Amino acid sequence: AQSVAQPEDQVNVAEGNPLTVKCTYSVSGNPYLFWYVQYPNRGLQFLLKYITGDNLVKGSYGFEAEFNKSQTSFHLKKPSALVSDSALYFCAVRDTTGGSYIPTFGRGTSLIVHP
Amino acid sequence: DVKVTQSSRYLVKRTGEKVFLECVQDMDHENMFWYRQDPGLGLRLIYFSYDVKMKEKGDIPEGYSVSREKKERFSLILESASTNQTSMYLCASSLLAGQETQYFGPGTRLLVL
Numbered sequence: 310a311q312s313v314a315q316p317e318d319q320v321n322v323a324e325g326n327p328l329t330v331k332c333t334y335s336v337s338g339n340p341y342l343f344w345y346v347q348y349p350n351r352g353l354q355f356l357l358k359y360i361t362g363d364n365l366v367k368g369s370y371g372f373e374a375e376f377n378k379s380q381t382s383f384h385l386k387k388p389s390a391l392v393s394d395s396a397l398y399f400c401a402v403r404d405t406t407g408g409s410y411i412p413t414f415g416r417g418t419s420l421i422v423h424p
Numbered sequence: 425d426v427k428v429t430q431s432s433r434y435l436v437k438r439t440g441e442k443v444f445l446e447c448v449q450d451m452d453h454e455n456m457f458w459y460r461q462d463p464g465l466g467l468r469l470i471y472f473s474y475d476v477k478m479k480e481k482g483d484i485p486e487g488y489s490v491s492r493e494k495k496e497r498f499s500l501i502l503e504s505a506s507t508n509q510t511s512m513y514l515c516a517s518s519l520l521a522g523q524e525t526q527y528f529g530p531g532t533r534l535l536v537l
Contacts, residue, residue, distance in 0.1 A: 318464075343525070352428070352514055352528035353467075399466065410481070411457070412526070416466035 311336050311404035315415035323391045323423050330385040330398050330418050332374075338406025342383040344374055347397040347417075356398075359383060370394070390422045427451070428529035430515055436535045443502040445532050447515030454519060456498035457526065458482075458490060461512040473498055505536045 312335045322328045334340055341360050345353040357368025364376040374385045385398060397419050401412040430516045449456065456473050459467040459482075465533035469482030471490040479490050487509060498517075510517055512533050516526040 317520045345526075345528075350433075350531075352530045353526075354515075354528070358525065411469060411472060414459075414467040416464060 311340075311402050311413050313400050313402040313413055313415040315398075315400055315418045317418050318416075319419045319421065321421050323393050325389050328387050328390040328394070328420065328422070330400075330420060332383045332385065332400030332415060334381050334383060334400075334402040336402060336404035336406070338404055339403065340383075341403040341405060341412070342374075343401040343403075343412060344368065344372070344383075344385050345399045345401065345414075346370075347399065349396075353399060356385070360424060390420075392422045393424055395420055395422045427528050428436050428515055428517055429511075430529040432528060432532050434533050434535075436488050437502075438537055439506060439519075441505050441536075443534070443536075445499045445500040445502075445513055445515075445534070447500070447529055448496055449498075449517040449527070450496065451517065451519070451527070452495065453517040453527075454495075455517060455524075456492065457516040457518075458488075458498065458500045459514045459516065460484070461514055461531070467514065470500065486531065498518075505534075507536050510534060510536045528535050 343358045344356040347353045357366050359366050359376045367373045397417045400415040403412040428449045453496040457472040458470040473479045473492040489501045514531045518524040518526045
C-alpha cells in the first residue's frame, strides 16, 4: 500500500527567507514522488518529480526537493520565497512495487509568504 | 503545451438532477482521471480510464459514473446529484500511468442545492 503525509496544513514564511514544505511517504518498494502546486481557482500544475538517480531534484520556479530514502521524505524547498509562491502544494507518491499505478496525493499544505 | 479543458468553471444544480462534467485533452494521452478536491481531504480519485471505453473505479466511485467514447474526452456523470457532491472536480490526463506527469484542467466548482 502507498500513502503520503503532509504534516503541516499551513506554512508561513517571510518573503526572501528560505521555505520548506514537508512530505513523508510510505511504500512497499521504491517510490515515484511528485510535487504539484495549485494557485487560487486553478488546477494543479506539475513542479517536479523523483523517479530515480540524483536525490536532489530541481523543478519549476526555482523549487527543488530532496529524496531521503532513510527518512522516507521528499521535502520541497526554495532558497528565497516570493509572495507569488503563496499557493497550495501537494505531494504525491506511487509505489513501484505492485499495486496501483495511480499516485496517491497528500492533503495539501497551504504556503503563505508574507511581504 | 498540454491543454486540459473542462466544460464549466462553476456549476449550480439541484438535488436529484443528472449532471455531466466534460473534460477534453489535446495531447493524445492514454490516461485520464477524475478527482474531487475538498478542504482538508486533498485529492481523491473517483474514476480513471486508461483507454477508450475502458474505466476503473478509484477510491470514491459511489454516486458517479464515467464515459470515454473518444480518446480525448472523459465525462463524469452524477446520476442523481446530492448535496454531499458539492465539491471541486478536477480532470487530469497523462501519457503513461505511473511515472508520468499528470496534467490538470482548471477545475469545475459544483454546488448542489
